Amino acid sequence: MSDISTDVLIVGAGGAGMYAAISAARSGASVLLLDKSLIGRGGATVMAQMTVAAALGHQEPDDCAIHLKDTLDAGRGLCNEELSALLCYEGPKRVLEMEQWGTRWARENGHIKQEMAPGHSRKRCCYVDFLNTGPAVAATLRRKVSEVAEIRRISNVAIVDILVKDGRAIGAIGLNLVNGEWVTFQAPAIILAAGGLTKLYQRNSASANMGGEAYALALWAGAELVDMEFVQFFPIGHLAPRLVGMDPIMWDPFRYKLGGKLLNGSFEEFIDRYGGIDFGKYTATRDIAAYAILKEVEAGRGTPHGGAYLDFRHIPERQLRAAFGPVIDRLLTNGIDLTQTPVEVGPTAHYHMGGIRVNARMETRIQGLYAAGEAVGGANGANRLSGNAITEALVFGERAGACAGERGKRGSADGDAKPVAAALQRIKAVKEQRAKDGVSPIALQTQLQKIMWDKAGPFRTGDKLAEALARIREMCEEELPRLTIADGNSYDMDLQDWFELRAMLATAEAVVKSALARTESRGAHQREDYPDADEALLKNQALELKDRALVASWLPPVQLSRRQK
Numbered sequence: 001m002s003d004i005s006t007d008v009l010i011v012g013a014g015g016a017g018m019y020a021a022i023s024a025a026r027s028g029a030s031v032l033l034l035d036k037s038l039i040g041r042g043g044a045t046v047m048a049q050m051t052v053a054a055a056l057g058h059q060e061p062d063d064c065a066i067h068l069k070d071t072l073d074a075g076r077g078l079c080n081e082e083l084s085a086l087l088c089y090e091g092p093k094r095v096l097e098m099e100q101w102g103t104r105w106a107r108e109n110g111h112i113k114q115e116m117a118p119g120h121s122r123k124r125c126c127y128v129d130f131l132n133t134g135p136a137v138a139a140t141l142r143r144k145v146s147e148v149a150e151i152r153r154i155s156n157v158a159i160v161d162i163l164v165k166d167g168r169a170i171g172a173i174g175l176n177l178v179n180g181e182w183v184t185f186q187a188p189a190i191i192l193a194a195g196g197l198t199k200l201y202q203r204n205s206a207s208a209n210m211g212g213e214a215y216a217l218a219l220w221a222g223a224e225l226v227d228m229e230f231v232q233f234f235p236i237g238h239l240a241p242r243l244v245g246m247d248p249i250m251w252d253p254f255r256y257k258l259g260g261k262l263l264n265g266s267f268e269e270f271i272d273r274y275g276g277i278d279f280g281k282y283t284a285t286r287d288i289a290a291y292a293i294l295k296e297v298e299a300g301r302g303t304p305h306g307g308a309y310l311d312f313r314h315i316p317e318r319q320l321r322a323a324f325g326p327v328i329d330r331l332l333t334n335g336i337d338l339t340q341t342p343v344e345v346g347p348t349a350h351y352h353m354g355g356i357r358v359n360a361r362m363e364t365r366i367q368g369l370y371a372a373g374e375a376v377g378g379a380n381g382a383n384r385l386s387g388n389a390i391t392e393a394l395v396f397g398e399r400a401g402a403c404a405g406e407r408g409k410r411g412s413a414d415g416d417a418k419p420v421a422a423a424l425q426r427i428k429a430v431k432e433q434r435a436k437d438g439v440s441p442i443a444l445q446t447q448l449q450k451i452m453w454d455k456a457g458p459f460r461t462g463d464k465l466a467e468a469l470a471r472i473r474e475m476c477e478e479e480l481p482r483l484t485i486a487d488g489n490s491y492d493m494d495l496q497d498w499f500e501l502r503a504m505l506a507t508a509e510a511v512v513k514s515a516l517a518r519t520e521s522r523g524a525h526q527r528e529d530y531p532d533a534d535e536a537l538l539k540n541q542a543l544e545l546k547d548r549a550l551v552a553s554w555l556p557p558v559q560l561s562r563r564q565k
């Protein structure tokens with residue numbers, strides 16, 4: 001077993017984790033950046049292909065205050081305005097710093113090109129041609145991280161526990177996936193940058209590494225979560241035909257630029273049945289589109305894969321190519337000819353607005369424990385504007401790195417072996433206690449994903465949520481402890497899946513409990529039994545663990561004064 005000490009330990013090497021590493025090293029701290037996957041290739045950042053929102057004002061006059069207003073409007077009264085302001089005011093600096101480090105934002109007439117996206121009142125979304133934004137951002141950060149001597153990188157280590165002593169984070173325990181060994185880390189400052197939770201859902205746009213582990217690790221360490229009910233479902237995620245190496249939410253820019261008809265399984269337009277107006281072009285808002293598609297499917301009028309058709313056959317090839325040249329070719333290599341074939345789309349879990357509760361220094365209530373990126377809750381309230389998530393990863397990563405770096409370089413490894421030994425004993429017991437004849441962890445993960453989709457998906461009711469909660473509790477208490485874990489050491493996927501499942505269950509319970517308590521519909525949280533927003537619930541919902549049970553409390557949203565906005 002190895003034992004590694006560092007000033008700052010960063011869990012997760014997506015956009016937020018990598019930016020945090022650079023920033024912590026800039027403040028003079030030694031940094032250890034680790035990921036359960038490969039550094040910079042594991043989570044959502046490298047998958048995102050669209051845009052990054054920042055009020056640069058290059059395309060047309062813009063202002064950070066206007067970006068903030070748009071963000072708060074979309075957040076439907078629940079944004080932590082301090083965090084939203086940080087995102088909007090620091091966004092331009094991070095986007096320009098990324099350019100200095102080598103990101104080639106699309107340019108036009110000498111300036112960075114910025115596009116309009118839904119909910120933004122200005123053209124402020126930057127991108128890298130063609131649908132290469134996330135890969136380019138990740139590549140820039142990977143290169144930059146590799147150039148900084150103070151940053152050590154470790155791939156293929158999954159953190160399964162944060163060590164806490166007297167209300168202070170002092171280290172972590174990781175599973176080395178290559179040799180099956182446990183690794184202990186000692187650090188006076190730890191940043192949770194392990195991304196979102198959309199893998200909890202059967203239909204998701206996520207990578208395999210987004211099982212909501214950051215949230216579970218934070219909860220178990222004694223930190224709070226906030227607004228966990230607000231999962232964003234993207235209405236027209238790709239369902240079929242099979243799409244390899246392309247973003248499953250890529251149809252949005254097609255929608256802004258070209259329109260496209262949304263048709264049910266009988267090739268009829270249907271949005272007007274649900275209060276949307278399309279007139280042959282796909283212009284319906286996201287919530288109406290998601291609702292309409294799911295209701296058509298429920299009525300037996302869905303497509304073969306349970307969604308709707310998005311049809312571009314009426315748009316001439318020359319127009320398709322003018323808008324998306326190389327993308328049209330990549331689609332063709334996937335066997336998709338948009339002039340001949342409609343694609344199937346449907347709502348898919350895409351992003352999490354809720355998350356770990358932090359202040360503007362990205363500190364949780366546990367000393368030395370920070371969060372960054374999608375793991376953080378609150379900046380986007382009840383709904384997120386497109387392009388705000390990568391900005392959030394960069395901005396919060398930078399801030400968390402700077403603050404953790406300051407703490408880390410002043411502190412020192414705790415050196416107390418007792419919490420490490422106790423945690424290791426708990427963890428090692430997992431393998432020893434497993435029966436050999438149960439279902440596998442991955443089979444239970446699949447069951448959980450189906451429950452979350454069916455009972456806690458885009459449209460919820462109290463009854464369905466209560467059923468989900470009961471089933472999740474049963475899985476936690478009765479099934480998780482009895483699961484089969486194969487013997488073997490190197491690349492012991494069962495063991496990794498078991499720990500991931502344990503975190504997925506804890507996070508799923510947090511989502512369902514919060515959704516059950518929010519008896520209203522607001523932003524991304526839609527209750528069919530409470531279809532209207534309730535002004536009395538214009539509050540954030542915090543969750544913490546007390547005596548191993550999840551306990552909720554309501555908090556007034558953090559607001560800025562008019563002058564600060």
Ligand SMILES: Cc1cc2nc3c(=O)[nH]c(=O)nc-3n(C[C@H](O)[C@H](O)[C@H](O)COP(=O)(O)OP(=O)(O)OC[C@H]3O[C@@H](n4cnc5c(N)ncnc54)[C@H](O)[C@@H]3O)c2cc1C
Binds near residue numbers: 048134
């Ligand atoms: C398909 C897709 C398209 C998107 N498009 C856009 C877009 O165009 N614009 C936009 O603004 N946003 C977009 N988003 C959202 C945005 O990409 C994410 O919110 C953002 O990149 C999150 O960055 P992050 O660094 O917080 O997390 P991630 O990039 O997800 O990184 C988290 C890392 O943590 C690692 N990890 C997880 N658990 C552990 C553990 N236990 N131990 C160690 N490591 C762990 C993962 O392997 C991963 O590498 C998109 C998301 C998806 C999925």
